[in-house]
Amino acid sequence: MTLSFSHFYNLPSSSARYEFAVEMMYKRFGAKVCMIGKFVENGEKVKTVVHSEHGELIDNIVYELRGTPCRDAKDSHSICLIDSCIQQRYSDDEALRVLNVDGYLGVTLRALDHKPIGIMVCLFEICPVISEDDKIWFQELSHLVGAELNHNLEMAQQDALLNHLTKGERIAKLCSWSWQVNVNRHWFSYEMPRLMLKPEASPSLATFLNSLTELDAQRVQRLFKQIKAGMVRHVDISVLHRLHNQQRGLFHIVGQVEQAEDNEIVFNATIQDVTYITSLNQQLELTNVVFENANEAIMICDAENKIIMINQTFETLTGYTADELCGKDPKVLSSGLQDGRFYRKMWEQLLQHGTWKGEIYNRRKNGQIFPEELTLTVVKNDIGEISNYVAIFRDITDWKRTEAQLTFYANHEPLTGLLNRRSFMDALEVSISEARSHHTPCTLLFIGLDRFKEVNDVFGPETGDRVLVSVAKRLRNSVRQLDMVCRYGGDEFVILLSHSNVDSAMSVAQKLSEKLRQPYVFNELTIEITASIGVAQLEEGTATNAATLLRNSAHAMSSAKKTNVGSVALHSQQIQAAYLQKIELKHKLKQALKDGTLEVHYQPIVDCYSGKITKFEALARWHDAEFGVIPPGQFIPLAEEFGFIHLIGQFVLERSCRDLAEIHRAGFTQVSISINRSVNEFKVSNNQVEQVANAIAQAGIAPNSITLEVTESIATNSYTWHILEKLRALGVQIALDDFCTGYSSLSNLIENQVDFLKIDKSFVDSLLADQAKQVMISGLIQIASQLGIAVIAEGVETDMQLQLLQRFGCHFVQGFYFSKAQRLDKCIAMLKQECQPFDATGLSGKNGTV
DSSP, X not given: OOHHHHHHHTSSSHHHHHHHHHHHHHHHHOOSEEEEEEEETTTTEEEEEEEEETTEEOOOOEEEOTTSHHHHHHHOSSOEEEOSOHHHHTTTOHHHHHHTOOEEEEEEEXXXXXXXXXXXXXXXXXXXXXXXXXXXXXXXXXXXHHHHHHHHHHHHHHHHHHHHHHHHHXXXXXXXXXXXXXXXXXXXXXXXXXXXXXXXXXXXXXXXXXXXXXXXXXHHHHHHHHHHTTOOSEEXXXXXXXXXXXXXXXXXXXXXXXXXXXXXXXXXXXXXXXHHHHHHHHHHHHHHHHHHHOSSEEEEEETTSOEEEEOHHHHHXXXXXXXXXXXXXXXXXXXXXXXXXXXXXXXXXHHHHSEEEEEEEEEOTTSOEEEEEEEEEEEEOTTSOEEEEEEEEEEOHHHHHHHHHHHHHHHBOTTTOOBOHHHHHHHXXXXXXXXXXXXXXXXXXEEEETXXXXXXXXXXXXXXXXXXXXXXXXXXXXXXXXXXXXXXXXXXXXXXXXXXXXXXXXXXXXXXXXXXXXXXXXXXXXEOOOEEEEEEEOOTTSOOOXXXXXXXXXXXXXXXXXXXXXXXXXXXXXXXXXXXXXXXHHHHHHHHHHHTOOEEEEEEEEETTTOOEEEEEEEEEEEETTTEEEOHHHHHHHHHHHTOHHHHHHHHHHHHHHHHHHHHHTTOTTOEEEEEOOGGGSOTTXXXXXXXXXXXXXXXXXXXXXXXXXXXXXXXXXXXXXXXXXXHHHTOEEEEEEETSSSOOHHHHHHSOOSEEEEOHHHHHTXXXXXXXXXXXXXXXXXXXXXXXXEEEOOOOSHHHHHHHHHHTOOEEOSTTTOOOBOHHHHHHHHHGGGXXXXXXXXXXXXXXX
């Protein structure tokens, strides 16, 4: 080898050696272009590593081999020499024409395995004579350059591999660790300082140990001793960085102790930050726990809709195990209650929107069908393809049952189970519309229980509820299934008879009246009540709606109650006219109260033994300019019905107290006044104690000169009696009115102390002809007298009635035998005429006065 070639290896770098080789080529051959290149892109192109023109270095280039002389040189194992006409031979090589060259000398550079790795080329404008020595020299130079290029390529490959490994370690958050045990030499890959959060530190054992917690650093050092002692050959531990958190700092060390060829013991290991992986595993474990213990059933299918996984709740709800269902289509659960159209729409929405939610009926393994609330979700992979279907459902049997109950109670009355007012009115509107469309008859029955309030007052609301339930059962069992029965409110019921004319409806109403009249027996208690029924027919050709038809039947029921309690009445024009008159009277009565045109008249109450007037009963009177005198039996119930009886009561109370004060000023201070009070006046919002006390105080009269008359049913109410006790404590006297007409109880006379007991006119009317009533009245007077209660007999109209009552020991009497109710001035005149002597053998009425 010449001196020049030996100088080749003494140069400091590969680029210097490449430049030296090109310089030698130029000096030897005088070529216009000299270059050394390496094959790139799978040998299809050449990238020069050094390039000179006329002996001067120029920029490196990249050119394609195809259609060039270098393509032929690459395929040759010897020197390629073309001394002329090169441009004609390679007409596609534009560079040859640009450089204006006509000669070519080239040789392929090969690796040790003879694989082509590059090329060395000289281009001549006029090719010189190349001798065999020149070729040998050129060949030897190519060996040197090829070896250098091969070395550079191998080093580049190693650097690339190392770079890839470093990048891989960085991505995997991992580093390599090798420990030569005998010489105690540790080597760490360059990624270790970065893992230890010390990127500027050197990759040393100290860097590693100082980054760990104190306890883990001690563990690693103990591990070194065990490895040295041959006690440990495999290591798999986790240690913590002293600055660890939920994102980083948990290191997993996996290593193996090996013996090298030179008997050197080597511990090779990897250190990986597994914080994220561990967190994912924990999440996966948690997800699995949630999956297995979820209250909802979960099923996962593959892309072919075959079951691949179910949870424990799914097995419990359906009765199937995972082994029984895996690989099967979910349609094995189908109940058959949903048709194909349902499933097509479900799949269409699922595939279009990625989710579907709804209610569906499925079948358990035992064949039982159950409702479920189902949510389906599509899961897609990274490229948007469906990978799984997830179904989550829960058994909603209980919820459906509750929903049905809520729906029932939303449309039905809870005590009786009948339709409530709202749902009945909705159904009635529909029925009326259908009846008109099909020209079929439609009839409404409005049923009102008579004197039902007295049942509640005497026997209590629980017994009243039992009566209402029994009434509802009798009504349901007495009509057809297509007929609708409603508890309209309180003690009122409504029945819609479909396809029923008036005659048929009246017949049904009569049968219902008889059935409801039958006794209601609860253990040892028997209750008898009646019902008044109103019948209204839907008339063809009229614009009658549900409200109007209901109103007509209610008017007919009210008419039945007034004319003959417990009867049946058919709505007619007369009833309608009576109702309209009632509405007109209501407005007139309210106006009369507002204008103060009502009057108070007084009927005397006479002492049976002295013959003198001791009391007056205050009675409201109304004279209307259009209708004339309207009897109390007409306008008092009207005020009760429309809710302003308390206004009349307050008017009578205040007027009576003022009139009594005037009687007292006339010198008749022994006279007192009885005032009737209605049940509606004893309400929490209507303070009777305050109102009565204020009226007495404003009139300036003594409280014991006022007697409040209440019916027995009112007095038995605990709240009402509490009020009466307060009034009695003020000195006001209390009288039980209409005694013996309702559910009279002698025990009430003992438990609830009163001052007066009034025998109703109906008993006095039949007193002479009915021996039993004589015995009852005589005994009642005796019992009352023993209890210190004075008895007043109402409705005395004959001398024989009076004499009989005297013989029984009755204390006071009142009635037309003595006088009807009079204005205040006439009452005072009656008192002034009382100076006439009293006939002890009997009272004689004269001109309506005593």
